[in-house]
Amino acid sequence: MKKAERINDMILFLADKNSFNLKELIERYSISKSTALRDIQSLEEIGLPIYSELGRYGKYQLLDTRIVAPGLFTKGEIYALYFALLTLKGYRSTPFNMESSTLELKYSQVLPEKLQQELLLMRRIIMLEQVNHSNASQYLKEIVEGILHEKVFNVQYAKEQEIVSIKAQFVQLSSKFGQWYARIWNNETQQIRVIRCDKIMSLEEENTQAALSLETLLEKAKTFYQSEKKLSFSIKVNEKGKDIFSKENYPSMSIQASEGNYLINGYYHKTEEEFITDYFLRFGTAIIQIEPIQLKESLLKKASSLAEYLYQL
Numbered sequence: 001m002k003k004a005e006r007i008n009d010m011i012l013f014l015a016d017k018n019s020f021n022l023k024e025l026i027e028r029y030s031i032s033k034s035t036a037l038r039d040i041q042s043l044e045e046i047g048l049p050i051y052s053e054l055g056r057y058g059k060y061q062l063l064d065t066r067i068v069a070p071g072l073f074t075k076g077e078i079y080a081l082y083f084a085l086l087t088l089k090g091y092r093s094t095p096f097n098m099e100s101s102t103l104e105l106k107y108s109q110v111l112p113e114k115l116q117q118e119l120l121l122m123r124r125i126i127m128l129e130q131v132n133h134s135n136a137s138q139y140l141k142e143i144v145e146g147i148l149h150e151k152v153f154n155v156q157y158a159k160e161q162e163i164v165s166i167k168a169q170f171v172q173l174s175s176k177f178g179q180w181y182a183r184i185w186n187n188e189t190q191q192i193r194v195i196r197c198d199k200i201m202s203l204e205e206e207n208t209q210a211a212l213s214l215e216t217l218l219e220k221a222k223t224f225y226q227s228e229k230k231l232s233f234s235i236k237v238n239e240k241g242k243d244i245f246s247k248e249n250y251p252s253m254s255i256q257a258s259e260g261n262y263l264i265n266g267y268y269h270k271t272e273e274e275f276i277t278d279y280f281l282r283f284g285t286a287i288i289q290i291e292p293i294q295l296k297e298s299l300l301k302k303a304s305s306l307a308e309y310l311y312q313l
Contacts, residue, residue: 001029004112007042014048014062021059047102075115082119083126090128091178093198095140135198137180142203143170150214152187152206157199160274167206171217173197177248183224185217192224193271230267233276234291237262241286250279261288277302 001009006029013028014020025036040060044050052060085103088094111119146153147170156165171192172183180197187209237245242262245255253266268276277298280287290296 007039010039010043017062019059019061082122086128093137093140093180095144137197139200139203140180140197143173143182146170150211152209152211154204154206155200156202157195158201163201167209169211169217171221183221192221230269232267233295235264235280235287236289237264237283237286238288241283244283244286273298
């Protein structure tokens with residue numbers, strides 16, 4: 001039996017065990033003691049949680065082994081997992097930076113050499129759009145764990161040149177064009193809000209406040225846009241504006257042809273006015289008409305502030 005096949009079989013063999021010793025491996029696989037020790041080292045390198053105890057045939061304890069590998073993957077499943085890994089590499093920040101970096105090592109330890117070569121070739125022949133964003137979000141893993149385990153956090157984040165502190169539960173995590181956003185439940189205002197993850201300055205678990213169940217929070221998030229007052233907008237743009245929209249737009253927006261031009265229709269909440277203003281500011285002279293007047297005034301104010309800044313340079 002080749003080493004890759006043996007390591008795969010060992011993962012399955014040890015999956016439901018709390019402990020084992022060298023003698024078991026030596027007898028099961030007809031290998032020497034030195035080979036068994038090298039195999040154990042390989043298992044440790046791919047993440048199997050093993051710690052040893054003294055003795056001639058050294059006893060080894062395992063922690064949470066049942067989550068490591070319930071079964072072997074098919075060739076197609078391995079391709080799919082590797083493709084998912086390639087997509088993660090396009091992000092500056094992910095919730096799984098550490099974990100994804102160890103996958104390459106695991107592939108090299110447990111996969112047959114021919115399959116390893118095919119995966120390396122896949123990296124060269126599949127060209128994925130880069131969604132890497134210059135803003136790093138350092139708390140993504142904590143956010144995901146906080147959602148799954150229903151934790152309340154003391155959150156500090158940057159908002160309009162000041163640091164804001166709130167007590168909140170994270171509800172959902174999303175990414176758009178490489179930028180990460182978190183939907184949160186603000187425990188103080190009892191409202192759902194959306195914040196940019198790269199703006200989070202610190203995150204500390206709050207143990208004195210009771211948390212809501214995740215199902216309750218997901219239900220509140222589902223009705224978020226229904227329960228709060230929405231502000232509708234209609235922006236007429238030319239062909240250039242259509243191209244800008246096609247490169248970046250959001251679920252609350254749609255576009256349709258109108259008399260030789262295009263109408264972008266959608267809605268936003270008052271709390272999202274700065275975000276929607278920054279978005280349409282990039283359209284510049286591609287904008288032909290703006291409704292409502294509040295959004296036009298917000299764009300004028302932002303453009304004037306930018307112009308004043310540039311004059312002062």
